[in-house]
Amino acid sequence: MSSKVENATEKGLTLRRFCAATVVTLFPMLLAASAQGEDLNEQLAQRTEQMTGRTLLFRNDSDQIPQLEYLRPDGTGVVWSAALGDKVVPVAWTASNGDDGKGSLCLLFKGADIGMAQNLRMCDGFDVVEAGIRDARDGDPYGLAGVTRMKVALPQDVDGLDDVDRLLGLD
Numbered sequence: 001m002s003s004k005v006e007n008a009t010e011k012g013l014t015l016r017r018f019c020a021a022t023v024v025t026l027f028p029m030l031l032a033a034s035a036q037g038e039d040l041n042e043q044l045a046q047r048t049e050q051m052t053g054r055t056l057l058f059r060n061d062s063d064q065i066p067q068l069e070y071l072r073p074d075g076t077g078v079v080w081s082a083a084l085g086d087k088v089v090p091v092a093w094t095a096s097n098g099d100d101g102k103g104s105l106c107l108l109f110k111g112a113d114i115g116m117a118q119n120l121r122m123c124d125g126f127d128v129v130e131a132g133i134r135d136a137r138d139g140d141p142y143g144l145a146g147v148t149r150m151k152v153a154l155p156q157d158v159d160g161l162d163d164v165d166r167l168l169g170l171d
Helices: 002-051 126-132 161-167
Strands: 054-058 067-071 076-081 088-096 104-109 120-125 133-138
Touching: 002 054, 002 088, 002 126, 054 161, 067 088, 076 104, 104 126, 120 126, 126 133, 133 161
Parallel strands: none
Antiparallel strands: 054 067, 054 133, 067 076, 076 088, 088 104, 104 120
16 A cells, blocks of 8 residues: 555656646746747837828728828827728727737728718738838828818829829929
């Protein structure tokens, strides 16, 4: 009977040693994963900061509809899109780590502002968003944040902010 107790005690000690060794081995990896997560969050913050407080001409490769976006650091902004003609609509935006861990940017449009029955939430990965930025300027040079309509519709063939300057007679 005592040999069974000794065997059980020895097995328990072996199991505890194994667990301790595993924790000691995996601890640096857990710290590295945690540090990588913090780096990603910092990286996401930097990428977001580069897009806020600026007017961006955005045109993605799939629908080719140009739009000007002015996103404020407080999570609000406005969008003037060729799909909306001369209308400038308010948006709320959020940034997150995204499903892939590379970050995503979401714009929330109120349905009433864009002629839909429901709100519209559009999300894209930061890589997609950054690839779609065709031009950018600091601030809100076109006063988008202070208007609900521009004097003209945004045309489909806008390729840069110089085109917008000519369109609005600012060149």
